[in-house]
Amino acid sequence: MKKHFNSAAGRTFMGCVCALICEFIYGLSYMFTKQATGNASELALMGWRFLVGALIMTVLVAFKVIKVDFRSKPVAPLLKIALFCPCIYFLGETFGISLTTASESGAIIASIPITSLILSALVLKKKPFPAQVIGICITMTGVLITVFAAGASASFSASGYLFLFIAVISYSLYSVFVAKASNYTETEITYFMLLSGAVFYVVLAVSEAMLHGDFKTLITLPASDTAFLSAILYQGICCSIIAFYLSNISIAFIGVNRNASFMGISTVVSIFAGVLILGESFSIVQGVGAVLILIGVYTANIKRKIPSDR
Numbered sequence: 001m002k003k004h005f006n007s008a009a010g011r012t013f014m015g016c017v018c019a020l021i022c023e024f025i026y027g028l029s030y031m032f033t034k035q036a037t038g039n040a041s042e043l044a045l046m047g048w049r050f051l052v053g054a055l056i057m058t059v060l061v062a063f064k065v066i067k068v069d070f071r072s073k074p075v076a077p078l079l080k081i082a083l084f085c086p087c088i089y090f091l092g093e094t095f096g097i098s099l100t101t102a103s104e105s106g107a108i109i110a111s112i113p114i115t116s117l118i119l120s121a122l123v124l125k126k127k128p129f130p131a132q133v134i135g136i137c138i139t140m141t142g143v144l145i146t147v148f149a150a151g152a153s154a155s156f157s158a159s160g161y162l163f164l165f166i167a168v169i170s171y172s173l174y175s176v177f178v179a180k181a182s183n184y185t186e187t188e189i190t191y192f193m194l195l196s197g198a199v200f201y202v203v204l205a206v207s208e209a210m211l212h213g214d215f216k217t218l219i220t221l222p223a224s225d226t227a228f229l230s231a232i233l234y235q236g237i238c239c240s241i242i243a244f245y246l247s248n249i250s251i252a253f254i255g256v257n258r259n260a261s262f263m264g265i266s267t268v269v270s271i272f273a274g275v276l277i278l279g280e281s282f283s284i285v286q287g288v289g290a291v292l293i294l295i296g297v298y299t300a301n302i303k304r305k306i307p308s309d310r
Contacts, residue, residue, distance in 0.1 A: 015253030016301060019262035022246040025238050027269020031277055036231030042094045044218055045231060047205025050086065050197035052236030057191050068188045077181040081189060082196035085174035086240075090201075092167030099160030106147035108164040110140050110267075113260035115172040120256040123176045128257045135300025139264035142292030146267055149285040175256045178248055186248040193244055261300030264293035 036045055060066045070078075097105045113136045120126045181189060209218040222229045250259045268290045274280035 011253040015250045015258070016262075018246040019250040019254070019259050020265060022243045022250060023262050023265035024269050025243040025246075027266035028273050029235055029239050030270040031273045032227075032231040032234045034278070036225075036228045039225055040221055040228050041205075041208060042098070043201065043205045043208050044221060045228070045235070046090055046094070046197075047201040047218075048222065048228075048232040049235040049240060050194060050201050052232050053240030054194040054198035056237060057194055057241055061191065066187050066191075068185070068191050070188065070192075073183050077177065078184065078189065078192045080177045081174055081181060082193050084170040084177065086193055086197035087200045089167050089170040089174060090197075091204075092163045092165075092170060096160050096162075096164030096167055099157045099163065100155045103147050104155060104160070105164055107144055108161070108168060110143040110147065110264075112168050112171050113140060113263050115168050116175050116256050116260040119169075119172045119176050120179075124179055124256065126255060126257060131302050132257050132261060132300045135296045135298070135302075136261050137296070138299055139261065139293050139296030142289045142294075142296060143264050143267050145289030145292065146271060146286045147289075149283055149289060175251055175259065178251045179256050186245055186252060189248045190241065190245040194240055197240070258301060261297055264296060268293050 033045070057066070061068055093105075093109065096108070100108075117128050117133065117136065121128065178189060184192075205218060206215070209215045222232060247259070250262075271282070271286055271290060275282045
């Protein structure tokens with residue numbers, strides 16, 4: 001992918017487009033997840049999701065539709081990426097959300113762009129531009145407004161806050177390590193992430209099912225629950241394969257800081273998907289939050305002389 005976009009302007013444009021599409025996909029995943037977790041656990045959903053994604057991508061590799069080559073390359077960079085995302089991040093997010101309120105989890109997860117800026121500066125030595133800091137702060141404000149518009153409440157769950165904090169740090173470290181993994185293509189990084197996620201979450205899902213004597217239910221879920229099947233197909237193909245791939249391209253092309261500035265877009269998409277498809281309510285306050293998110297994304301990506309912060 002990189003060799004086809006040698007110009008700085010082309011890489012910046014493609015990186016921004018990839019980030020936008022990626023966040024749009026993540027925004028719609030909320031709808032599928034909400035419908036699927038009524039009859040299945042989060043671990044079952046993630047186990048099937050990553051298994052589907054890994055199997056499909058393995059077939060593509062086997063038939064040489066996509067190319068990967070891990071020979072004579074250090075495996076440590078890939079292990080760091082996969083460890084933090086998908087393994088630790090989704091685990092922290094899942095248990096964090098289950099132990100806290102929606103407003104708390106949404107507010108804490110919204111801090112990922114800020115954490116990414118800090119870790120990018122510390123690890124990659126990439127100082128953010130003033131417009132990026134301002135834009136991300138505006139976006140974060142918009143996300144917080146939309147989150148608390150649904151009603152603020154507190155769980156005071158120390159363990160829940162800890163899981164969410166781990167999720168925030170993990171995703172930020174994933175972004176940083178993707179930016180450092182210059183020896184690998186975006187396809188190779190994505191494939192390794194899916195394989196790692198499949199092994200990790202299938203083991204957890206099977207262990208959970210065996211513990212509750214529900215192994216048969218876990219195996220037959222896709223056939224017995226159409227909502228669950230739709231969710232794992234969407235998340236396995238769109239979120240795990242396509243969105244991971246686009247995220248990795250975006251980080252490689254425009255850097256951690258600019259990529260992080262787009263994260264609020266998924267909130268806007270999830271709001272409108274909930275209103276238009278699920279029939280959820282929509283308030284003026286949420287509209288204000290959505291507008292602020294868009295203003296923040298625009299501010300963080302105002303054209304400047306240096307097109308990429310990588």
